[in-house]
Amino acid sequence: MAAVFKIVPTTQMYDWGKTGKSSKVAQFADSSRVPGFTIDEASPYAELWMGTxxxxxxxxxSSGTTLSEHLAAHPELIGKPVIDKFDAGNxxxxxxxxxxxxxxxxxIQAHPDKATAEILHAQHPDIYKDPNxxxxMALAITPFLALCGFRPLPEIATYLNATPELRSLIPPSVLDAFLxxxxxxxxxxxxxxxALKNVFASIMTADEGPIKEQLGSLVERYTKGETHxxxxxxxxxxxLRLNEQFPGDIGIFxxxxxxxxxxxxxxxxxLGAGEPHAYVYGECMECMANSDNVIRAGLTPKLRDVPNLVSGLTYTxxxxxxxxxxPAPFSTSSTLYDPPIPEFSVVQVKLSDVGAKEVHKPVGGPSIGIVTEGSGRIKWNDGKDGLDAGLGDVFFVGANTTVEFENGRQGDLVVYRAFVEV
Incomplete structure (x- = not known):
């Protein structure tokens, strides 16, 4: 049984994705020859999933079995400490x-903490489909725009004072208390x-008529170049960008x-639990705890759950x-991104010279990597075993495995590797 092997990712075609060959998701799936995948230039390719x-x-x-089935049959690839800590024996x-x-x-969204996720999953398993x-973490691979977390209170106050359209949606007593x-x-x-919660709740629960009226006034003012x-x-x-995409939507505010x-x-x-955010444009590597729970409240055609969003935010x-x-150094040509949670870290490998090599010492848990630029070879078992990997190829590395990356051609070899260890 190999400690390193290729896996086949899946694609998600959500409305917000880049279309056709402009999408790196489509480029990677096409270049790595995901079975049955062909690019439709009119279709949006939003996400490439790698995991269980x-x-x-x-x-x-090599076998067509799911990665989770393979790992359940070979638990040493996950490692006992990870299995015990995260109940990963399945x-x-x-x-x-x-x-x-x-x-x-x-x-506009947030993700629940563990206790809230368990409650939401029990109450609405058709909407919140797992209890995690x-x-x-979003790691930009192109220029990237995002909304993340609440602005400092003085900044919000400045915008409230400068934006009568927004201010009109907030009851005077709520506004005065916040200011x-x-x-x-x-x-x-x-x-x-x-006070911040009351302001945000007032905005997000405002009636549709005033929302559309005030957004219309705001967009007209901005289109004319008028600011306060x-x-x-x-x-x-x-x-203006958001209004073109979601005309009259409360999420614009x-x-x-x-x-x-x-x-x-x-x-x-x-972004930790309860932090409001929205990714606006660009491409990134995203790593998260193994969940698909999202509480939405704006800028979406999907189900909105404003009460649970408003009640579940940290208001920090x-x-x-x-x-x-x-980022911090991981090894000579590798950079570590280590957020403050135990489920994952991500390493970027970048080799620029033909034949350049980079060795990663063993980590105590499993990892998944993807080639996002160039091509090369991945070796293990003291170089006795190896596999070639090109653009879009995704591979699994078992726990406690030393791996070596080698650049195979002129230009950069770039690999992103997500892992967990305890």
């Missing part, structure tokens, strides 16, 4: 690895969180209360730096 989630499990390329990995290709903004939480606390020295205190202060100009392009971030390739953000107001994952 039952909604869309990966398969072992072969289900504690993480799910993805590529996202985003043309149109994803929904879903902390996640009186917006410069508090304890921005994450219970009173401040309650310099801060407001930061969100003009975003508001979240541009004023959530941090707007622009990531360059190699930069990453982490902070600069976007709170969500940044700072």
């Amino acid at each position: 989630h039952p909604k869309s499990p990966s398969y072992v390329q 072969g289900n990995l504690p993480f799910l690895f993805k590529v996202l290709s985003i043309e149109k903004a994803l929904s 939480h879903k902390p996640e 009186s606390l917006s410069n508090s020295s304890t921005p994450t205190g219970p009173d401040e969180k309650a 202060n310099d801060e407001e100009t930061e969100v003009v392009e975003l508001v 979240c541009a004023f209360v959530l941090n707007y971030v622009r990531l360059s390739p190699g930069e990453a953000i982490f 107001a902070a600069p976007p730096t709170k969500h940044v994952v700072n």
